[in-house]
Amino acid sequence: MEVIGIVKKFFLTVFLIVIKLNCYGNNLQIDNKIKFWETRRKGANVFNVHVLKNDILDAKKYNIQFVRLAVDKFPTKERDFLIGNADNYSELVKDDLELLKNILNFCDKAGAHVVITMLSLPGHRWSQNNGNKDDLRLYKDAKFQKQSAMFWKDLARELRIYKNVVGYNILNEPHPERIFNKQDIHIEKINQDQVQNMLFEFYNLIVKSIRDVDQNTPIILDSSAYADPNTFKYLKPVNDSNVIYSFHMYEPYEYTNRERNKNKYSYPNCIIEDICWNKRSLEKYMIEVYKFQTKYKIAHGKILVGEFGCFRKQKGIEKYFEDLISIFDKYEWHFAFYAFREDCWDGMDYELGDKDLPWSYWQSLEKGKSYNLERKSTYLQFKVLEKALTS
Numbered sequence: 001m002e003v004i005g006i007v008k009k010f011f012l013t014v015f016l017i018v019i020k021l022n023c024y025g026n027n028l029q030i031d032n033k034i035k036f037w038e039t040r041r042k043g044a045n046v047f048n049v050h051v052l053k054n055d056i057l058d059a060k061k062y063n064i065q066f067v068r069l070a071v072d073k074f075p076t077k078e079r080d081f082l083i084g085n086a087d088n089y090s091e092l093v094k095d096d097l098e099l100l101k102n103i104l105n106f107c108d109k110a111g112a113h114v115v116i117t118m119l120s121l122p123g124h125r126w127s128q129n130n131g132n133k134d135d136l137r138l139y140k141d142a143k144f145q146k147q148s149a150m151f152w153k154d155l156a157r158e159l160r161i162y163k164n165v166v167g168y169n170i171l172n173e174p175h176p177e178r179i180f181n182k183q184d185i186h187i188e189k190i191n192q193d194q195v196q197n198m199l200f201e202f203y204n205l206i207v208k209s210i211r212d213v214d215q216n217t218p219i220i221l222d223s224s225a226y227a228d229p230n231t232f233k234y235l236k237p238v239n240d241s242n243v244i245y246s247f248h249m250y251e252p253y254e255y256t257n258r259e260r261n262k263n264k265y266s267y268p269n270c271i272i273e274d275i276c277w278n279k280r281s282l283e284k285y286m287i288e289v290y291k292f293q294t295k296y297k298i299a300h301g302k303i304l305v306g307e308f309g310c311f312r313k314q315k316g317i318e319k320y321f322e323d324l325i326s327i328f329d330k331y332e333w334h335f336a337f338y339a340f341r342e343d344c345w346d347g348m349d350y351e352l353g354d355k356d357l358p359w360s361y362w363q364s365l366e367k368g369k370s371y372n373l374e375r376k377s378t379y380l381q382f383k384v385l386e387k388a389l390t391s
Contacts, residue, residue: 044340115167122147149209267316300332309338353379
């Protein structure tokens with residue numbers, strides 16, 4: 001009997017050691033997720049139909065430290081990737097989830113960290129997948145908010161074990177302002193208390209839902225009005241210490257956008273109504289983010305410039321990038337440029353310089369065939385980004 005008792009104690013001790021080691025291993029992995037953003041990070045947006053292993057490997061060579069991955073463009077047999085149908089979510093689409101996990105696995109093997117970004121949610125179908133029409137049901141109907149919370153809870157439960165998934169970006173560029181003004185968003189003319197209460201309640205619901213199953217993966221929240229930095233003036237932080245607040249920077253839009261510019265404007269210069277845009281005016285446009293940090297004691301490591309970019313043929317683009325990045329450097333904000341080797345639009349693929357693409361490229365794109373473009377890191381548009389990534 002004494003021998004049996006000794007054996008039982010031995011196995012009990014071994015069992016407890018194994019449990020502790022497992023817990024330590026999990027906590028080590030968890031700590032790495034939390035600590036990832038304690039060091040300033042520089043990344044890129046990958047909004048591609050097909051995420052290629054070679055592109056991820058090349059991103060690592062350029063010292064791109066994380067990719068902001070939008071999944072909504074991925075091929076699916078259903079109406080909406082992962083969601084199934086944004087009109088009525090019930091469960092994750094298994095085949096879509098398997099595709100996403102395969103991508104995350106090869107990203108992990110390449111040493112690439114990933115932020116998962118949703119362009120669509122239940123009741124909020126991405127306009128490009130919706131006949132270019134805004135879908136604002138999410139902001140009006142609690143049913144879709146609950147479905148979105150369930151979706152993110154289901155997704156977080158599946159992805160929480162991936163140590164290279166370092167962020168859940170709940171919804172790309174939310175814009176509840178459109179409920180009050182469908183034609184154009186004038187931030188100051190809209191009841192921002194109403195808008196921000198709406199967004200806060202939605203974000204709070206999603207954060208709580210995710211934290212039921214995943215207490216550790218950082219959650220990234222975009223500001224309203226399409227992630228405009230000016231809306232940080234009204235933004236309300238949620239009660240979660242592991243949240244990162246994000247904005248996008250494409251101002252002045254008349255310069256950065258191909259259709260608005262049409263080769264009329266350069267940078268730095270006076271653009272529209274004689275408003276002169278230079279480094280000083282760019283910083284002024286983003287100053288509300290810093291004020292938000294000061295007001296709520298938000299650390300620099302909790303701010304992410306989730307997107308910035310410019311049509312690759314605009315005059316002065318390299319100076320525009322230099323000025324923006326110097327401001328991000330000043331405030332120690334994380335950033336991700338838009339975009340890295342987007343496979344369905346070439347307008348912000350800076351490794352292509354300012355050159356027109358051959359007609360054979362567009363023919364291949366229409367037929368759904370791949371086409372090997374000649375990319376170079378020596379173009380000025382990309383060199384300024386490459387320098388920032390390695391500094």
